[in-house]
Amino acid sequence: xxxxxxxxxxxxxxxxxxxxxxxxxxxxxxxxxxxxxxxxxxxxxxxxxxxxxxxxxxxxxxxxxxxxxxxxxxxxxxxxxxxxxxxxxxxxxxxxxxxxxxxxxxxxxxxxxxxxxxxxxxxxxxxxxxxxxxxxxxxxxxxxxxxxxxxxxxxxxxxxxxxxxxxxxxxxxxxxxxxxxxxxxxxxxxxxxxxxxxxxxxxxxxxxxxxxxxxxxxxxxxxxxxxxxxxxxxxxxxxxxxxxxxxxxxxxxxxxxxxxxxxxxxxxxxxxxxxxxxxxxxxxxxxxxxxxxxxxxxxxxxxxxxxxxxxxxxxxxxxxxxxxxxxxxxxxxxxxxxxxxxxxxxxxxxxxxxxxxxxxxxxxxxxxxxxxxxxxxxxx
Amino acid sequence: xxxxxxxxxxxxxxxxxxxxxxxxxxxxxxxxxxxxxxxxxxxxxxxxxxxxxxxxxxxxxxxxxxxxxxxxxxx
Numbered sequence: 001x002x003x004x005x006x007x008x009x010x011x012x013x014x015x016x017x018x019x020x021x022x023x024x025x026x027x028x029x030x031x032x033x034x035x036x037x038x039x040x041x042x043x044x045x046x047x048x049x050x051x052x053x054x055x056x057x058x059x060x061x062x063x064x065x066x067x068x069x070x071x072x073x074x075x076x077x078x079x080x081x082x083x084x085x086x087x088x089x090x091x092x093x094x095x096x097x098x099x100x101x102x103x104x105x106x107x108x109x110x111x112x113x114x115x116x117x118x119x120x121x122x123x124x125x126x127x128x129x130x131x132x133x134x135x136x137x138x139x140x141x142x143x144x145x146x147x148x149x150x151x152x153x154x155x156x157x158x159x160x161x162x163x164x165x166x167x168x169x170x171x172x173x174x175x176x177x178x179x180x181x182x183x184x185x186x187x188x189x190x191x192x193x194x195x196x197x198x199x200x201x202x203x204x205x206x207x208x209x210x211x212x213x214x215x216x217x218x219x220x221x222x223x224x225x226x227x228x229x230x231x232x233x234x235x236x237x238x239x240x241x242x243x244x245x246x247x248x249x250x251x252x253x254x255x256x257x258x259x260x261x262x263x264x265x266x267x268x269x270x271x272x273x274x275x276x277x278x279x280x281x282x283x284x285x286x287x288x289x290x291x292x293x294x295x296x297x298x299x300x301x302x303x304x305x306x307x308x309x310x311x312x313x314x315x316x317x318x319x320x321x322x323x324x325x326x327x328x329x330x331x332x333x334x335x336x337x338x339x340x341x342x343x344x345x346x347x348x349x350x351x352x353x354x355x356x357x358x359x360x361x362x363x364x365x366x367x368x369x370x371x372x373x374x375x376x377x378x379x380x
Numbered sequence: 381x382x383x384x385x386x387x388x389x390x391x392x393x394x395x396x397x398x399x400x401x402x403x404x405x406x407x408x409x410x411x412x413x414x415x416x417x418x419x420x421x422x423x424x425x426x427x428x429x430x431x432x433x434x435x436x437x438x439x440x441x442x443x444x445x446x447x448x449x450x451x452x453x454x455x
Contacts, residue, residue, distance in 0.1 A: 037396035040415045040428055045403065052400045068397060234396050234427035244395045 005365050006327040011153055011181060011305040011335075011355035013204050013211060017261075018359075020268040024261040025210060035253040037233045047260050054263040055246070058215055061183060062199055063190040071246040072215050072254050076180035077103040079200035079216030082249060083176065084108050086224035089117040092144035095173070096121055097159060098343040099128040099152040102336045103200075104178055108147065121343075127297045128152060128343055132163045140171035148175065151182035154340040154353065155294035156303035158182070165194035174198070174223075181303060183207055184358070185266050191217060206304065208269045208359065209262030212255055221248050274358045274366065279304075282366045290377045294344050294351055305355035307335075307346075310377055315349045318376050322352070326372035330354050383434035390422060390454040391430040391440065398449040399428055409443045411436045422454045429454075 007015050034044040036051055051072070059067035073079045084107040094112065096104070098121050112119055120143075123134035130148070146168050151158050161177065168175055176198035179189070184206035191199060197220065203213030218224050221243070229241045230251035242248060280299050283306055287293050292309045296302040310318045319332035334341045334350035341347045356366065383389060391406075393399040406413050414431045422429070432440050437453070444451060 037400065037428070038426075040417060045400070045415065048396070049400045049404060052397055055397075232396070234425060236426040237424060242395075244397075246397070247395060 003327050005361065005368075007329045008354050008356055008361075008369060009329050009331045010357045011205065011353060012331055014206060014208055014357055016357070016360055017208055017210065018265050018269045020264040021208065021210060021261045024264040025257060028257045028260065033256070035233070036256055038253075047256055050260050050263050051254070051256070054259055054266070055215075057263070057266055058201070059217075061185075061188065062179070062196075062201075062217060063188060063194075064192045064217060064219075066192075066217075066219065066245075068245040069219060069221065070215050070217050071249040072213075072259060073200075074212050074255065075204070075214040076178060076200040076202040076216075079214060080104050080178065081107045082227055083198050083200070083216060083218065083224055084111050085227045087111075087145070088115075088223075089145060090115045091117065093118045093120065093142045095119075095140075095143055095146040095168075097128065097130055097148045098122070098124050099149050099154065099157060099337070099340040100147060101149055101153055101178065101180070101340075102338070103180065104147055104149065105339055122146070122148075125297060127155060127295070128157050128340065129296065129298070129301060130159050130164055132160060132167065135164065136167050140168070140173060143168075143171065143173050145174045145176065147178070149178045149181075151179070151303040152337075152340060153181045153305065154307050154335050154337050154351070155296065155344065156181070156305040156355075157296045158301045158303045160301065161194065161196075162190070165196065169195045176200075180205060181305065185269055186272075191219075197223075203258070203262040203265070206358075207262060208265035210258045213258040213262045216249075218245075218249070221245055224249075269359055272358045274356055274361045274363070278363045278366055279356070279358075282370055285370060286373070289374055291373075292346075292351075294346065304358060305353055307351035307353040308373070309346050309349075309351040313377065315352055319352050321376045322372055325376070326368075328369060328372050383437045385433065385435040387434045387455065389432055389434055389437050390416075390419060391432060391444065392418070392422065392452045392454050393427075393429070394450050396427065398451070399430075402444045402447045402449050402451065403430065405443045405447045406430055406432075406440055409439065411440050411443070413440065419454075 123131040174197040199217040203209030204211040232247040294307040322328040332352045
């Protein structure tokens with residue numbers, strides 16, 4: 001098997017990137033180019049305009065007409081920190097899903113400690129899928145904010161946000177979505193229709209862009225005090241932070257090269273090569289091996305990654321053997337998500353995560369992956 | 381408003397995004413124009429604006445309306 005086909009850690013960072021991304025990155029500095037909106041030359045204007053095209057594209061993808069409220073960040077974690085440090089959660093009760101990543105947990109817990117806020121976990125099934133019926137029966141009147149990792153980065157569970165959001169909104173609870181693992185070019189969210197207040201996203205996973213690209217959506221900017229500020233290239237003699245969106249939160253020279261490459265990725269990422277039914281079959285077959293599979297109970301809500309915990313073997317040794325004997329690149333450990341692994345019963349050593357690239361891998365790759373796992377797990 | 385044909389006017393936008401949103405509409409319409417730094421006498425702030433002769437201004441306003449952005453015309 002060609003080594004290039006053995007990278008199954010796309011939930012960390014997707015690879016390969018579309019050729020258009022490589023081209024955008026390699027050609028960007030071939031000619032003079034300045035900072036976003038700062039120079040009047042044709043090339044700087046073109047790349048600056050592309051930034052606005054990307055903003056509009058992301059806006060359409062998450063389902064909001066408030067494109068100017070999409071703010072570029074370096075990744076989802078930065079967006080999470082800006083929102084959670086800028087929001088007032090004093091004395092509030094906050095709901096989270098059981099599968100929240102440290103990108104949320106660490107800034108949230110730090111903020112909650114200084115704000116006298118209480119954090120509770122939403123009722124859920126054993127795979128972490130939020131139990132909508134139980135949630136609907138709860139007295140939610142004292143809650144102010146709910147945070148939901150819409151696609152888990154350990155077992156790939158996709159949360160039924162279209163059912164969860166109406167319950168939360170009926171109780172005037174603000175909703176924040178972590179979509180880092182969820183969004184690809186074919187995904188549609190309905191932020192306006194569902195009343196989603198905050199969204200964080202990243203460009204380097206399923207959106208196929210380079211690292212260092214991401215964005216956040218803030219519906220009502222007056223709710224979030226900016227924690228960073230700086231120059232915007234216009235109204236420069238004002239010493240106060242501008243209220244204009246996105247510039248209230250977007251400052252300094254933004255990642256022009258990365259964001260232009262992300263736009264290229266989203267416009268030219270090709271067709272999916274790995275069918276979902278092949279992926280689901282792989283997961284089902286994995287259940288027959290000597291391991292505990294962490295996945296969605298209901299295949300309709302299965303996303304693009306799963307994890308497995310070997311029975312009778314160390315997580316790290318299986319991962320090492322998969323790489324050194326079969327070339328399989330995957331990720332073992334707790335995936336920056338102790339909450340999910342605690343909930344799923346796989347602490348302290350975690351599990352081995354498999355995450356294919358649906359725009360690159362095919363049935364043969366998944367078959368080789370399965371055989372490799374089988375040989376490693378069943379070898380005495 | 382009546383614009384003098386051979387006089388220069390400036391289409392000024394509240395921020396960079398709105399300027400960038402409007403510019404392609406003007407470019408696609410083949411209206412003679414230039415992107416220039418904000419003239420000092422209009423504003424001492426940074427930023428760019430679209431410079432256009434009066435004879436093309438009505439057409440420019442028409443196409444910019446399609447961009448649905450705020451702007452001001454300055455002489």
